Amino acid sequence: MDWSYVLYILASAAAVIVGIVVHESAHALAAYLLGDRTARSRGRISLNPMRHIDPFGTVLLPLLMIAAGGPVFAFAKPVPVYLGNLKHPKRDEVLVSLAGPASNVVLAVLGAVVLRVAADNAFAVASVLGAATTGAVASFCLQFIAVNLSLAFFNLIPLPPLDGSSILVLFLKGRALDRYYEVQRYAMPILIVVLYVLPTVFGIDLLGMYFDVTLQPVYRLLVRFALGW
Structure with missing residues (x-):
């Protein structure tokens, strides 16, 4: 058994769980x-x-996706928000939706800060934790940054139940809005097609293209900061 791969999967799962828990708490706090x-x-x-x-959406599903080597998609129990209770429903719905992805960006930045502190004090940290443990911590920080940026930008995709859907609705009117609500009924099949069918069958990786212009520049910026490049 490849224990390094097992540890990689467990570390990835831990990063996903932390990211999702903070993401959902941020939605709830913003609504409050x-x-x-x-x-x-x-x-x-x-x-x-x-x-x-959610036992399946937060634990089993991302583990299966990590093991399969594909994009990681996970979800938690939905946070109940009643728009009628919000002070400015249309505006506040967007703010509540943005709170989740924003929290993941904050976590990614915190991961970069921890890695920067460790890198600036590498000798002292290695003398306390040992070289192997220090390397594992650095690897986890990089993983933590990548996972949280993935959660942030993935959730900004304008398809329900993702947060980006609430933001897009703000800019649609009339027939365009009606058509968008019609598309919402097919959101999950669309996600499956985009995440797996198009890359596997047709070699078209729309998610990868999207991440190349969103996630990757931010990830490189945070890594350069964290490692002092």
Whole structure:
């Protein structure tokens, strides 16, 4: 058994779970601050993973996707938000939606800061933790940055139930909005086609193209900062 690969999968799963828990808590906190107490009353402003984890969507699905070597898609229990309770429903819905991806960007930045501190004090850290453990921590930080940026930019894709769908609706009117709501019914099949069918069958990686112009530049910027390049 390749234990390094097993540790890689477990570290990836841990990073995904942390990212999703903070993501969902951020949605709940934003809704509460903007006037809707529903999520707070159900204990969703919490860093306790059990408040947010969906056994299949948060644990099993991403593990299967990591093992398959494909894009990682995960989801948690949806945060209940009642738009009628928000102070400015149309605007605040967008703010609540943006809170999740924004929290993942913050986590990615924190991961870069931790790695920068470790890199600046590499000798001292290695003398305390040992070279192997120090290397494992650095590797996890890079993984943590990549996972959280993936969660942030993936959730900004304008398809339900992803956060980007709430943002796109703000800019659509009339027939365009009606057509978009029609497309929403096929959101999950569309995601499956984009994530797996197009790359596997036709060699068209739309998600990779999207990440190349969104995730990758930010990832490279954070890594350059973290490693002092």
